[in-house]
Amino acid sequence: MIPNTTTAIDSENGRRWRPAPALHVSVFLHAAAAVWLAAHLPAWPWVLGVLVANHLALFLAVLWPRGSLLGPNLVRLPASAARRREISLTFDDGPDPELTPRVLDLLDRYQAKASFFCIGEKAAAQPELVKEIARRGHSVENHSYHHHHAFAFFGVSRLRREVDAAQDAVASITGRAPVFFRAPAGFRSPLLDPVLAPRGLRYVSWTRRGFDAVSADPRRILRWLTRGLAAGDVLLMHDNAPVVLAVLPVLLEQLSARGLKAVSLASACADEPGE
Numbered sequence: 001m002i003p004n005t006t007t008a009i010d011s012e013n014g015r016r017w018r019p020a021p022a023l024h025v026s027v028f029l030h031a032a033a034a035v036w037l038a039a040h041l042p043a044w045p046w047v048l049g050v051l052v053a054n055h056l057a058l059f060l061a062v063l064w065p066r067g068s069l070l071g072p073n074l075v076r077l078p079a080s081a082a083r084r085r086e087i088s089l090t091f092d093d094g095p096d097p098e099l100t101p102r103v104l105d106l107l108d109r110y111q112a113k114a115s116f117f118c119i120g121e122k123a124a125a126q127p128e129l130v131k132e133i134a135r136r137g138h139s140v141e142n143h144s145y146h147h148h149h150a151f152a153f154f155g156v157s158r159l160r161r162e163v164d165a166a167q168d169a170v171a172s173i174t175g176r177a178p179v180f181f182r183a184p185a186g187f188r189s190p191l192l193d194p195v196l197a198p199r200g201l202r203y204v205s206w207t208r209r210g211f212d213a214v215s216a217d218p219r220r221i222l223r224w225l226t227r228g229l230a231a232g233d234v235l236l237m238h239d240n241a242p243v244v245l246a247v248l249p250v251l252l253e254q255l256s257a258r259g260l261k262a263v264s265l266a267s268a269c270a271d272e273p274g275e
Contacts, residue, residue: 016197065186065205071193074180074204074265075234081268082232087255089114089262090206091239092143092182093213095122095129103239103248104136110252112262114138116239117182117204120145120166127173134174139264142166142178142201152187159195167199180204180265204265209236210247218246226254234265 066075077088089107094100095118107114116133118140123130133140144151145165154162163181171177181201183192188203196203208229210221221243225235235251237244255262 065188070188070190071196071203073188074202074269076207077232077234077265077268078272079232080271081263082230084261085231085259086261086263086268087229087231087233087235088265088268089235089237090117090141090182090204090265091115091237091244092117093122093147093241094118094239095126095133096240097126097129099242099245100129100133100239102245104133104138106245106248106252107138107262108136110249110256110262112252112255113264113267114262115141115180115265117141117143117180118166118170119143119147120162120169121147123166123173124169130170130173134176137264139180139266140170140174140176140178141180141182141204141265142170143182144184145169147184149184151184152189152192154189154191156191156195159189159192163195163199163201167201202269204234206236207233210244212241212243212247213238216243218243218250221247222250222254225251229254229258229260231260 067073068075076082077086081088089112091100091103091114094116100116116138118130118133120142123140130140142163143166144162146162148154148162151159151162167177177200179200179202181196182204183189186205193203208225208227210225212221215221225237225247237247252262
């Protein structure tokens with residue numbers, strides 16, 4: 001169950017929601033279809049075909065994690081962070097009681113900072129570990145409360161409950177409410193942005209990912225993470241995948257050799273003008 005949430009929308013930190021272009025188009029098509037059918041009922045097969053194509057396009061947008069058709073999407077860091085030669089390491093699906101402490105130790109060894117997109121339910125079960133993540137200078141962000149695989153197909157009310165419960169779980173532990181959100185598996189609902197906007201949450205995907213949740217080959221994961229690596233990139237890994245312990249030291253060595261500095265998303269975006 002999702003616990004009762006008490007998070008109020010912060011009107012100072014929230015942003016005004018503006019429907020994404022894909023939603024504008026979808027609403028227009030549905031309105032036009034209703035008007036057209038009222039005057040040309042025999043044309044319903046053509047109208048139905050247009051609406052089916054529209055819903056298919058929205059479905060494909062859901063499955064395009066790095067796209068912005070459904071709302072703003074932070075794929076790379078701001079230009080100011082890139083000029084500072086910064087990149088952001090992000091870790092999903094934790095905290096893990098066995099692996100996350102070892103990830104933290106590796107980051108400390110290389111004086112690197114990161115952002116941890118924690119599952120609210122796991123954070124609530126490991127509050128001391130979440131406090132330790134924050135104490136070491138990393139940011140703790142929102143990855144939903146339960147990490148349901150069907151998250152992208154929830155209605156607005158259930159999306160709100162998932163987002164708010166995770167916000168409350170992290171804020172009550174660290175004293176800081178998350179400011180970034182990443183959907184489970186990166187699949188984004190067309191209804192998600194109006195939930196995130198008033199809560200001041202920014203949606204984040206990634207520039208490149210290691211697929212460490214599906215591959216156990218450190219060399220392959222490292223190739224995926226470093227091919228074309230540049231300042232301003234956002235890298236995605238998982239602190240509940242054992243292979244990350246083999247990948248992370250080599251990755252951090254390469255970042256140092258390239259003159260790149262690993263920082264949290266909160267730090268990289270701190271000087272970006274508000275929306």
